[in-house]
Amino acid sequence: MMMDESRSQRDAASFRDPSGYVFRRDGRIFRAIDRDCHRILGELIDGGVLGRLIEQRLLVGTRPVDDPELLSTLRHEHPGYEHFVEHDLIEPITYPYEWSASMLADAALLTLDLQERLLEAGHSLKDATPYNVQFMGGRPVFIDVSSIERPARLDVWIALGQFGQMFTFPLLLHRHHGWDLRSYFVGSLGGRDLEQVSRSLGRLGRWRPRNLLDVTLPLLFHRRASRMTNDGRSRLERENPDPRAQLMNLRRLRTKVRALAHGYRPRSTWSDYTSTCSYADQSEAAKKAAVERYLRSIGPATVLDIGCNTGDYSRIAARCGARVVAADADHDAVELLHRRLRNESAAITPMVLDLSSPSPAIGYLNRERPSFLDRVGADCVLALALIHHLHVSGNLPLPAIRDLFAALTRRHVILEFVPPHDPMFRRLMTFRSTRHDDFTIEACRDAFATAFEVVDEQPIPDSPRTLMLLTKKA
Known part of the structure; x- marks a missing residue:
């Protein structure tokens, strides 16, 4: 069934996530969410996690829609969805190709901080993209609550590769090779992959210490993984509830992102x-x-x-x-x-x-x-x-x-x-x-x-x- 658009206007950017989508109604911002997302948010609300994240300004203000009349109306306008949340309104919306390097770095640090907080509660972000971050008063805030999941494996971050493409790589190329963020993102909304970035660094550049852990070794692993048998892949997908290895890597990335941003010296006319x-x-x-x-x-x-x-x-x-x-x-x-x-x-x-x-x-x-x-x-x-x-x-x-x-x-x-x-x-x-x-x-x-x-x-x-x-x- 099609959404009734007489009152609700669906966000054109919110269509890739199978967990739901964002829409505007009467000047307010709502999100339709499926049962799994509703269950996960319920766990975070009951455990006090969601409230703390909002209070710490890591997450945009978010409230379940529980007014019976409004809930009934939204269910009528959005067939197939039973659950909705309302977000604080953020205007205007900006994108990473309109940010400075430190804005992208601050969005990256917010993403890492949020991931660490979620790990403490047994949850994780299933994607890591700057399009999930907006700025309010010059400070970043995460806006995509449907990105939160409860994964079986906590020792590795499934979104780590995307974090590299969307945060680490553009910051590396900006800091050390003079790339601007507009040229990085406008031509490729999903960022640049390992092969592209490796070629940009050159034969010698990819072996520099600053590039080894985030570009060169992941590229070698990616090439090897593409040749793995199903048995090899299954070993990578085994459950592991221990987050210590991931936490160590998150802290390493935090140090790296800060260094990339702080090392940049504005010098234009x-x-x-x-x-x-x-x-x-x-x-x-x-x-x-x-x-x-x-x-x-x-x-x-x-x-x-x-x-x-x-x-x-x-x-x-x-x-x-x-x-x-x-x-x-x-x-x-x-x-x-x-x-x-x-x-x-x-x-x-x-x-x-x-x-x-x-x-x-x-x-x-x-x-x-x-x-x-x-x-x-x-x-x-x-x-x-x-x-x-x-x-x-x-x-x-x-x-x-x-x-x-x-x-x-x-x-x-x-x-x-x-x-x-x-x-x-x-x-x-x-x-x-x-x-x-x-x-x-x-x-x-x-x-x-x-x-x-x-x-x-x-x-x-x-x-x-x-x-x-x-x-x-x-």
Whole structure:
């Protein structure tokens, strides 16, 4: 029987798990679960394990649906399922190809910590993928309760190979070979296999000590296992309730992941923008005061800070009561923002994102992982010290920038106009011959007039730049 979609909207990414699926209903997030998953969650609830994991912020808030009327309605809308849980709502959803290296590492550490806690209760995770993790206030939380099982064998982790493909390998390649996470994941949602990673490391690289336990030896074992007889495979599947060997390996992996993340030193140009830009202290203070005044006057519930750099203005927006998405194309800037959020949590979700080429819709039927534009929108867009980057580096004319902002905001844009004679504009023009004499604030007003009204303008003191508060036309 087909699901009744009159009220429930099934998550397009939630179809591979045979234990159930996620759906949205009336602005709330639910999960339909089968009898086995219901039984396992019941064990964890009765033993106090689930409550502790939620309290420790390892697991997203999860509650069984026990209201008789709602339960009856959900059973009618989801034929074949008798049991449901409700999760806390997390918005927006982000994916590992939009994370910095430390975000992926923190998701990996969360997965290892959760696996260790579950082992203590005789349970385990049956998969280990960053798509089961989201970020709230800069901190990771596990979202897939149907991934928990009670396995017969606890000395090895059935998801260890997937953990390598989805966490260890991309962190290794990023740290030591310069790979970016977008190139690793977008072309292969399930990560890269041992053979692919081994070839990327090269003949000598695969024998480096850092690669032996996680790439080279597993590859040799995998090749041998593929030639095993059924009798050999059956020996690998024998029951073993002793988790000590697995716990030792989990702790080794935790040390390795931490070292890979902590050893990375951000060094890009824009990650140090605040110390290299042309602002005087007085100009920066005036700009911050004006932005905060605009935000408090319009009171947005959600803000998208595009070109956020290391997040100073995202924090102002969060301080004004908004839930903020902070996006920047520069990995290292987002890396520094995430590291700061570890110690100073705020309602900010960082993302590594090139706005001129945002994350596409990918996966099964191009619906499994929706595009950035389908997932992220806001009451207000902050576009500070950004328009010249989009115009020069992104080669976007003013009408295209206007249309982009109109697609991203529901109501307002706080725009900083940067003219061609600004020092940072001239810096972008190094080794470029194109002239931008027509890139003026008057041209900006004219281009934006078809979609926005200018509510206010304020020159930034001791700077050629101008702040503009724009309201989207109905």
